[in-house]
Amino acid sequence: MSARILIIDDEDSIRFSLKGIFEDEGHEVLERASAEEGLKCVDVESPDLVFLDIWLPGMDGLMALDHIQALHQELPVIMISGHATIETAVTAIRQGAYDFIEKPLSLEKVLITANRAIETVRLRRENKLLRTVLPEESEFIGQSPVILKFKSLLSQVAPTDAWVLLTGENGTGKELAAQALHKGSSRYQKPFIAVNCAAIPEELIESELFGHEKGAFTGADASRAGRFELAHKGTLFLDEIGDMSLKTQAKILRILQEQCFEKIGSVRTIKVDVRVIAATNKNLEDAISDGTFRQDLYYRLRVVPLHLPPLRERDSDIELLLNRFVIQLSKRYRREPPIFLDEVFPVLKQYCWPGNVRELLNFVERMVILYSGKKVCLTDLPQEMHTKRSIDPSKKQFNISQEISSIITSSDIDFKQAKIAFETKFLTEKLHAYQGNITRLAEAIGLERSYLYRKLKSYGIYLSE
Structure with a gap:
């Protein structure tokens, strides 16, 4: 650029x-x-x-x-x-x-x-530009009971200083919800600092969060403020909180409890005043059972839990969202809007939308570009919307192989061992099905790409398999 x-x-x-x-x-x-x-x-x-x-x-x-x-x-x-x-x-x-x-x-x-x-x-x-396509809270447009309940809770929590734990699948709008909470609070004029914990390498995450002094490590040629310091008086959004190491979790817990920390390479304590909003697409209670997430940190963050419903649970909102996206994207691309025939909507409502609202937006964008001024009928829909439309990922509808069945019935295996065995089998089969394409696999099973890499490595699963 x-x-x-x-x-x-x-x-x-x-x-x-x-x-x-x-x-x-x-x-x-x-x-x-x-x-x-x-x-x-x-x-x-x-x-x-x-x-x-x-x-x-x-x-x-x-x-x-x-x-x-x-x-x-x-x-x-x-x-x-x-x-x-x-x-x-x-x-x-x-x-x-x-x-x-x-x-x-x-x-x-x-x-x-x-x-x-x-x-x-x-x-x-x-x-x-995206906000012109997705005006404020537009991912929460709709009249379905689940989205009305969510919007009601959001409006109640936003004006407070309460910490919030947002849960929901990829594409449901967790960062948008965090921004709405910030905008509705007394901290609106102060910084909103977002951190994707899954996107930062483990060896750099402490420096990103807490900052460092000059000379604290190789390459630290100047002092740098961390995200907690930058968010002083404002809101810190910790996205994908479930991907942090136990060591980093312990340090964050101390900050949340005491509102103070030290930069890497410094003994000087820095006091901050931040509202923390955390988000995850994982089941943190399972992570606690596995020993990969601290229970005390979970309850410290979970002052107010807010769950964002997946699009398949608010299918009555799909037509409303689609029409909004068509209008906005047609303006953006200066094209005649496509005309979606009535026969299309039952299929769209049956489709499971694993990418949720973000996937719907991408679908509409593609239709605006390819079908400007044209009618969109059933045969114009992507194949996966026909073949996968009845699959609900939340129900985990798959055949249990003999190998998995033997794991379940074995008396010599505990829960943690069974979970590892299942995940190893599941990821091996999926990796083969997607021909080693990590990006597509991560999207399909709802994991961050970096987290999936770590999972594969920890289980000794390699692309050559």
Whole structure:
């Protein structure tokens, strides 16, 4: 993604150096030598990213950061300085800076940080575009009893500071629910920080959550605030909480109990005030039985449990959701909307929708693109909607093989051993059925790809099988 980058620094050499780096990467570069001129440029030129020196003549960088945050809160600002202390860096991060880089500037550090910030801009734009397709709480559009009950509970819980545990299958809208809880609370004007615990490598998750000091480990060339610190006074959304290690769970439990922690490599205690919303698509009670999730953390998070119903349990809402998506996506792509014939809806309502509302959205998007202005009939539906429409994944309708049957009837095997034996057999068969395609298998059985990899590895199941 090509970006427009604004550099605000009174040193000509710094501006010249950064300009060359970013232009070589294909970005457009704007330069200003003072905070006052830089703020004017932000208003007029709408940059995607700002590099801002802390020590500037006249208005300093921290004051300029306050002005940018007040009017352009989603604009990432990377602070730079050759004379700043750790306290200054922490202050900048707490004021909303995206990151902090010390001078002399490292080319690698500058590019990595800038690319990460530009990716953040891209994701925010996509989410903004998605919100035009999915207006606020649109995944909760409907009049089915289960969705009305969920919306009622959501509206009751949102204004409080209560911690919430969201459960539900992939695609049911757990992050959307977390955002709705944040927007309905007194913390609305403060940060909403989301963390996908399954997407962060185990060796990096503590650094991401708690931050680190310079030199705490190889590659830690600057102090960095963690997600808990960034969420101070706001809301921290811990998605896929069931994928964290027991070690990380123990540290998070302490933070939740005491609202304080130490960065990696530091003995200084940082106090925070955060509302925690956690989410999972797993059965945490089973994980507790397996010894992979802490019971005390479960009850600490589960102050208010909210379950998002799968789409198959609210099939009366499918037509309403589909019509909304058709209107919005047709506008987005500037195409004539497709016309869904009445014969289509019984099939759509029978289909199990393993990807839930997200799958429905993707289906409608495909139809808008391929059938603009045309009628959509039964034969136009994807094959899986005909062949799998009566399968309900929640009912686990599969044949029990002789091998599984022997596990069940064996008197020499306990529950945990039986569970491992079943999962090994199940994953081996599924991996073979999907010809080693991990991505498709993960989607089909409702697991995160990274979690599935770890499961396969732990059971000694390899692609060659």
